[in-house]
Amino acid sequence: MQNMDTHTRRQFIQAIMAAGAAAAVASTGASAWAQEKSTKPAPSHEELAAGLKHGSETILILIYPGFTELDAIAPRYALGGMMGAKVRLIAKTNKPLACESGFEITPQLGFDQCPENVDLLVVPGGMTGTLAAIEDAQTMDFVRQVGKRAKMVGSVCTGSLIIGAAGLLKGYEATCHWQALELLPLFGAKANKGRVVFDRDRVTGAGVTAGLDFGLELVRKYRGDFYAKGMQLLAQYDPQPPFAGGGNPATADPAVVALLEQMHKPFTDKAAGVIKKAVTI
Amino acid sequence: MQNMDTHTRRQFIQAIMAAGAAAAVASTGASAWAQEKSTKPAPSHEELAAGLKHGSETILILIYPGFTELDAIAPRYALGGMMGAKVRLIAKTNKPLACESGFEITPQLGFDQCPENVDLLVVPGGMTGTLAAIEDAQTMDFVRQVGKRAKMVGSVCTGSLIIGAAGLLKGYEATCHWQALELLPLFGAKANKGRVVFDRDRVTGAGVTAGLDFGLELVRKYRGDFYAKGMQLLAQYDPQPPFAGGGNPATADPAVVALLEQMHKPFTDKAAGVIKKAVTI
Numbered sequence: 001m002q003n004m005d006t007h008t009r010r011q012f013i014q015a016i017m018a019a020g021a022a023a024a025v026a027s028t029g030a031s032a033w034a035q036e037k038s039t040k041p042a043p044s045h046e047e048l049a050a051g052l053k054h055g056s057e058t059i060l061i062l063i064y065p066g067f068t069e070l071d072a073i074a075p076r077y078a079l080g081g082m083m084g085a086k087v088r089l090i091a092k093t094n095k096p097l098a099c100e101s102g103f104e105i106t107p108q109l110g111f112d113q114c115p116e117n118v119d120l121l122v123v124p125g126g127m128t129g130t131l132a133a134i135e136d137a138q139t140m141d142f143v144r145q146v147g148k149r150a151k152m153v154g155s156v157c158t159g160s161l162i163i164g165a166a167g168l169l170k171g172y173e174a175t176c177h178w179q180a181l182e183l184l185p186l187f188g189a190k191a192n193k194g195r196v197v198f199d200r201d202r203v204t205g206a207g208v209t210a211g212l213d214f215g216l217e218l219v220r221k222y223r224g225d226f227y228a229k230g231m232q233l234l235a236q237y238d239p240q241p242p243f244a245g246g247g248n249p250a251t252a253d254p255a256v257v258a259l260l261e262q263m264h265k266p267f268t269d270k271a272a273g274v275i276k277k278a279v280t281i
Numbered sequence: 282m283q284n285m286d287t288h289t290r291r292q293f294i295q296a297i298m299a300a301g302a303a304a305a306v307a308s309t310g311a312s313a314w315a316q317e318k319s320t321k322p323a324p325s326h327e328e329l330a331a332g333l334k335h336g337s338e339t340i341l342i343l344i345y346p347g348f349t350e351l352d353a354i355a356p357r358y359a360l361g362g363m364m365g366a367k368v369r370l371i372a373k374t375n376k377p378l379a380c381e382s383g384f385e386i387t388p389q390l391g392f393d394q395c396p397e398n399v400d401l402l403v404v405p406g407g408m409t410g411t412l413a414a415i416e417d418a419q420t421m422d423f424v425r426q427v428g429k430r431a432k433m434v435g436s437v438c439t440g441s442l443i444i445g446a447a448g449l450l451k452g453y454e455a456t457c458h459w460q461a462l463e464l465l466p467l468f469g470a471k472a473n474k475g476r477v478v479f480d481r482d483r484v485t486g487a488g489v490t491a492g493l494d495f496g497l498e499l500v501r502k503y504r505g506d507f508y509a510k511g512m513q514l515l516a517q518y519d520p521q522p523p524f525a526g527g528g529n530p531a532t533a534d535p536a537v538v539a540l541l542e543q544m545h546k547p548f549t550d551k552a553a554g555v556i557k558k559a560v561t562i
Contacts, residue, residue: 069357069358073350073351074351076350077349077350096377101368103370103386105386107384108384177517178517207515207517208516208518209517209519209520213523217523226536226537229533229537230537230540232524232533233537233538233541236487236488236491236529238527238528239520239522241497241513242501243510246519247513247514247518247520248519252510252514256507
């Protein structure tokens with residue numbers, strides 16, 4: 001069904017991998033652009049391939065009813081560009097489920113199809129859907145079990161509330177959507193205002209759009225700078241937000257900050273109760 | 282199915298709308314934060330509501346097999362935050378279809394359920410899936426017909442190849458993924474390297490991640506600065522790409538640029554043929 005797309009996408013990805021090799025030969029003037037100005041011969045396919053950073057990571061992205069789709073789709077784009085990696089959406093069952101915006105996404109795996117060896121488990125956030133996930137024993141058992149055996153566990157936005165409530169952030173520095181950072185100590189995490197926070201075998205991203213930075217930083221971790229540069233350029237990630245500083249509560253318009261905080265309070269209060277209950281289990 | 286999520290999301294959105302009103306009262310010291318330092322009373326609900334920018338836009342996002350999901354999901358997030366707007370994913374049928382990464386999304390509407398009055402039609406990009414869409418008569422008829430009656434037509438990434446091949450960019454300035462900009466003159470558009478390009482009743486975004494800037498600029502257009510500031514802060518859009526300048530071919534590592542261009546050439550060549558054939562119809 002997606003053979004052609006996958007095929008052409010691979011050509012792109014191969015370009016990125018080849019770019020990694022090009023870094024090694026750039027100083028010889030043998031990269032594609034440098035060729036025109038150099039008398040040295042272009043590198044052979046074998047020479048390019050020798051510089052490639054290969055991989056075969058197994059990456060699972062948990063989805064659940066009401067998850068914020070951008071939290072999952074942004075890192076999925078970056079991570080999915082890693083040739084050889086298997087990136088799959090996993091949920092309680094492999095039946096379609098409604099995301100926060102109301103449309104349905106079909107997970108590629110149900111919990112009962114979860115691979116044994118997992119390199120990275122990523123958990124996206126949301127609002128009441130996220131709290132419902134924390135209150136769902138089957139979902140939390142999955143996060144706890146797979147989180148323990150995964151080499152790394154990550155989250156975007158309020159996804160850190162899920163992995164935290166599952167006991168996976170105790171003693172770790174972590175981030176979250178700015179409006180929920182205050183909840184992190186409830187499960188023993190130390191709140192960090194960073195956009196992407198790595199602490200040993202945990203990596204957490206801030207609110208929603210931080211999922212893109214999170215994904216690219218993970219590409220860099222798994223495949224190195226050159227591969228990540230390729231993904232950033234392929235994604236044309238040259239952000240131009242409409243309001244300078246408007247995405248950070250420390251620099252945004254104070255009236256906007258105040259009112260988002262004011263209106264968010266019922267969610268934060270409810271979340272605190274849900275988390276307190278979850279951590280006693 | 283999504284009642285609770287929608288409910289809590291609304292609280293967020295109401296906060297943003299209230300923030301719009303707060304801007305009007307900020308100078309009186311009556312916003313939530315300013316209250317502490319002011320002797321003036323907090324504004325009543327009625328006073329806040331008076332400053333809100335309401336709307337009821339009908340926004341359709343076309344999806345098709347092989348579309349790049351981030352191209353659609355990023356603007357969907359921003360546009361979906363406009364309270365009162367109806368934002369729907371539409372496709373040939375309302376059956377699940379596979380996006381570029383292989384997982385399935387279920388469109389909310391089929392072509393036969395398309396509303397008569399459309400404020401904005403947004404078309405995401407992709408690679409061979411996008412070319413297949415251009416070769417599909419039914420899809421192109423839909424884009425042509427709805428594009429003609431929509432108040433505005435937009436695209437993200439190579440989505441501009443679809444709306445251009447449908448004749449909707451003739452005489453317009455437009456942008457596209459940087460690797461496909463050279464194709465725009467094939468259907469009479471003038472290539473513009475901007476990240477989000479508005480030209481009369483057309484708005485086009487550059488590659489993939491530009492969809493976020495595109496979405497927020499449209500929120501600003503429909504609902505004004507204050508609402509858009511609220512959405513930017515809710516999205517915590519404070520981007521920190523791993524490589525400064527790495528998302529723009531003019532400033533990225535030349536070896537990465539060269540190799541992406543080299544490897545992308547087969548797609549560009551194929552696309553040129555598909556577009557040339559489409560514009561003669």
